[in-house]
Amino acid sequence: MVTELCWRTAPRPAVWAQIDAVLSRPEHRGVALIGPAGVGKTALARQLADRHAADPRAVTRWIAATASASHIPFGAFSHLLELAPAAESAALLRAARVSLCQNVDERRMLIVVDDAQHLDAMSATLLHQLMFHSRIRLVLTLRDDDGVPPDAVTALWKDQLVTRIDIGPLAAAETTELVESVLGGPLESSTADRLFAISDGNPLFLRHLVDQAVRTEALRSVHGVWQLRGETTLSMPLATLIRRRLDLLPPGALNVLRYLAIDAPLAVRDLVALTGADAVEQAETAGAVTVTVRGDGEMVLPKHPLYAECIRSELGVLTRRRISTELVAQIADRGPEHVSDRLRLAELSLETDAPLEGYELLGAAWEAMRLGDLQLVETLALGALHGKDSLYARLPLAHSLAWQGRGAEADAVLAEIDIDTLSEGDLVAWVLPKAANQFWMQGQSQHARKLLADIRARVSDPGGRDVIDALAATFALNSGEVVDALHTAERVLISDSAEDLAIAWASATAALSNARMGRPEPVPALAERGLRMLPPGLLRFTIGLGQTTAALLHGDVDQAEAMARGCLEFAGIQQPGRAIADILLSTVLVARGALAEASALLVQSAVALTDTGYSWGPLALMLQARVLGQRGDHAAAAAVLERAEEVFGMRSAMYGPELELARAWTHAARRDLPAAIASARAAVVAAERSGQLGVAALALLDAVRLGDGRAADWAPRITGRLAAELPARIARYARALADGDAAALEQVADEFAADGQLPAAADAAAQASLRHAAAGSAPGELRARNAAAMWSAACGSPVTPALERALAPLPLTERERGIAVLIAEGLSNKAIAEQLCLSVRTVEGHVYRSCTKLGVADRLGLAAAVSGGALGAAEAPR
Known part of the structure; x- marks a missing residue:
């Protein structure tokens, strides 16, 4: 556990660019760093002083101005000056200049004044005269929220003696x-x-x-x-800092902040009604609040979020209750105008002596569910449950707890219900969260499917059966039974008795099923229908995965990214929605070639979902292993793959092909090309057997990128049944590779690049370069290799078999290459022999021959050569 943190200077690339531009001018004399407190002005000044001090002949004078010395002549300079009493200010100033610059090369002197707004008049005048009559250089820091600096200070940049640079908060x-x-x-x-x-x-x-x-x-x-x-x-020092600023505010402005501490933002009209127009105006004039336009109204926010946080921490129970009551009354009197008003009204009412009725709280809870705010759902449902215990208060609570990954708590909430006393409709309402929680969060997927089937057998109402069937279709989809899932979902969608929730679940399932089956055309309409309903908000991500998959099958990476970023905007900072949205975006980034960005998102998404039962968690790990494999990091890819295999099960069986692709790229990172191609083929077979032809086509693309020369023989069986654009291109790619047709490989590479799929473009161009070389066409080889290098660089230089061979080959056989990689990972010869089922002597022989070929002395040299990248690869056997 970290207890003491070592803080560094904040990165300021834009600010340093401004400072360096000023300092590079021969005529420059100094800078004035101006901004509010706490933005890092002093740290920048210290860095400038350190730069100056790097010259052993330099002289630096550090001046710290303070409010307490602002009325004392030369108060800030008192530790540097020795002045005899004088009758006139002019004489004092002359004496001060002489004392400060005595025995010093003015051209090598830097004076740094921190908090120059507190300089007394004589000190400010001294600085101004020094800049006019000497060659010293000057750095000032000033707060722009702490009074007006002396005229002689502002004149420094107005007279262009120093350059003003405004320092704002960090981005x-x-x-x-x-x-x-x-x-x-x-x-x-x-x-x-x-x-x-x-x-x-x-x-x-x-x-x-x-x-x-x-x-x-x-x-x-x-x-x-x-x-x-x-x-x-808030820590005590931080609370003290903020309190000092708040104490300077007029009473009316402080009162406005008290209301914003309970609920922000607030409409100007509401604050005026509660605190008075003068108070709101005082708060804005004093810089305590910001007024912005949102929609057709003006909203008020605290100038800084921590102002409200500080005030909130100091409010007593009775004060909080009074303000909450007044806010509720104000919103209720004018009438809630939109969903955010209704949710705020409901949540605020829980802080009063008269919370809303249970049915109103539950209505708000379901609205919060639709928006994906699971913590607010929990708060509102608990409020309703405390008012009156009922099944319908427990349902949204169970949903919210389950989707937050708190499966045991959700099950405990539902366990209190005696299902033998429930009506048929209530039994259906109970079984939905119960079975969903069992399937995903508690890892009892088979039991959940049986429970759902048993309850369905007890239900005669068509609408009840529809919603059970819709959830059963979702279970089948996640279990890898994609065709059955789609058939079930389609029956629900054409049912006259299906209600909103059934339509929402069925639409989401049908959208994703169609996309993974390689039928992208119905996906937009299904997605639109599902999003029109009032489902739990996390269904949006299932729909989103269907939308992005469909767009990728059409070769439209831009559209896929727009869909993913729409889900990211919907999620905001709420978990687990944010982690799931990051996974959606990562699937597109991998196709685009932004491998480093995708990897960073996948690491944190997998961690955020670790303690939940979401099938998204295993998917994040599978994608992460693929990315690490493509980046050539075998050790990391193998570790992540092992975690993915551990958590893989029925609830994530749909992603079986993705797991095989994770294995394929992990093998590729170890330079075991036969195993990599075998796993890629297994991914294609697994996808085809489960009816996921769209996924099979995408897996086929990876197989061809890895160099599978046989893919062309069976690619038409898959791509020929799909009407989307990308599968047809993949089939042409496979045929071009099998035929060794360099021109066709270049053409397909250009097509991939035009659609923004740069990893595939880079590999196809690299393969074209190798075919040109084999045919003795030097111009073609150079042209294709340059294209591959350009696209590879745009992807962060991935390490794939084709790119290694084309861009920087090493004369090693496939076995020698794999052993070299394991040496680079730190394995001993004995460990390598055990892993590859070889004798130690055989491994030693391969190491000796590899060292001889590369001209290196030992295993360390061999590891260094491998770590530098660029291992050649023998062509995969046909």
Whole structure:
């Protein structure tokens, strides 16, 4: 557990670009770094001072101005000056200049003044005169939210003696980079977004927040990924800093912030009604709040999120209750205008003495479910349950707990129900969350399917049977029975008795089933129909996977990415939605070639879903192993693959082909090409047998990229049954590889590149280069190799068999290549022999021959050669 964090200077590439541009000018004299407190001005000034001090002849004077010395002549410079009493200010200034610059080469002197807004008039005038009458250089830091600096200070940049550079908060990416450098590991994307939202990019606030979160273990490392869970709290130093600022606000502005501490944002009209127009205006004038336009109304937010956080922590129980009651009354009096108003009204009412009626809270809970806010669902459902225990209060609560991965708690909520006393309709309502929780979160998939079938046999109502069938179709889909799942879902969709929930589940199942079966045409209509219903919000991601898969089959990577980013926007920072949305985006990024970005997202998604039963978790691990394999990292790919195999089961059987592809690329990273091609073929076979022809076509693409020369013989059996654009291109690609047709390989490479599928383009071009070389066509070889190098670089230089052979071959056989990789991973000859079922002497012989071919002295040299990349590959046997 980390207890003391070592904070570094915040990354500021844009700011440093400005500073360096100023310092590169021969006539430059200095900079004024201006911005609000805590944004890192002093840290930048210290870095500039350190740069200056690198010259042994340099002289640096550091001046720290303070409010307490702002009325004392030369108060800030008192530790540097020796002045005799003088009657006139002019004489004092002359004496001060002489004292400061005595025995110093002015051209090598740097004066740094921190918090220059607090300089007394004489000190400010001294600086101004020094800049006019000497050759010194100057760095100033000033707060722009702490009064007006002396005229002589502002004149420094107005007279162009120094260059003004405004320093704002960190950007989101800079915030994440800083925190990850301090923690020594990656942040979960939702955690990064949350820390940025709370700190608003202020480095000082961020430091206090992270330190406190680590101390309280709200921020902790899980499998190497840092996650923020639960409520953040303010440390005492941070609360004191913020309180000092708040104490300067007028009473009316503070009162406005009290209401925003309970609920933000608030409409201007609501705040005016509650606090008065003058108070709202005071708050805006004092810089305590920000007024923005949203839709057709004006909304008020705290100027900084931590202002409200600080005030909220200080409010007493009775004050919170009074403000919540007033807010509820205000929203109710004017009438909730949209769903966010209704949800805020419901949640706020729980803080009052008169919460909403149970049916109103439950209505709000289901609306929150549709929006994917599972924590709010839990809060509202618990409120309803405390008011009156009932099945219909327990249902949304069980749903929310299950989808948060808290399967045992969800089951306990439902276990309190005596199902023998339930009506037929209530029995259906009970079995849906019960069976879903068993299937996914509790790992009792077969038992869940049997339970659903048993309850269906007791139900005579057609509508009840429809919704049970819709869930059963989803179970069948996840179990890999894709064709049966689609047939069941289609029966529900044409049923006259099917209600919204049944339509939603069936539409999501049908959309994903059609996409994976290679039938993308019906997917858009099915997706639209499902999204029109009022389902649990997480169904949006099932629909999203169907949409992205369909778009990829059409070769439309841009459309696939737009769909994935739409799901990401819907998820926001809420888990598990954010982790699932990141997986969706990663599937597209892998096809596009953004392998590093995809890998980072998949690592954190897999960790976020570790303690849940979502089938998305195993999928994240499978995709991660594929990415690591394509990047040539066998050891990491093998470790992730092992985790994927451990968690694979009935609830994720649909992704059996993806698991085989993970194995294929893991073998490829070890340079075991026959095993890689065999696993890729197994992926195609598994997909075809389960009716997932679209997935089979995508797996076929990987097989051809790996160099499978036989793929062309059976590719038409799969691609010939699909009407989408990409399968036809894959079939042409397979035939071109089998025929050794370099021109056709170049053409298909260009087509892949035009659609944005750069990894496939790079491999096809590399294979074309090798065929040109074999035919003795030097111009063709160079042309194709240059294209492969360009597309490979755009993907972050993946390490695939074709690219290795074409771009930087090494004269090793397939077996020698595999042994060399294992040596680079640190395995001994004995361990390699055991893994490859060889004798130690055989391994030693391969090592000796490899060293001789490469001209290296020993195993260390061989490992270094392999780690440098570029191992050649023998062509896969036909």
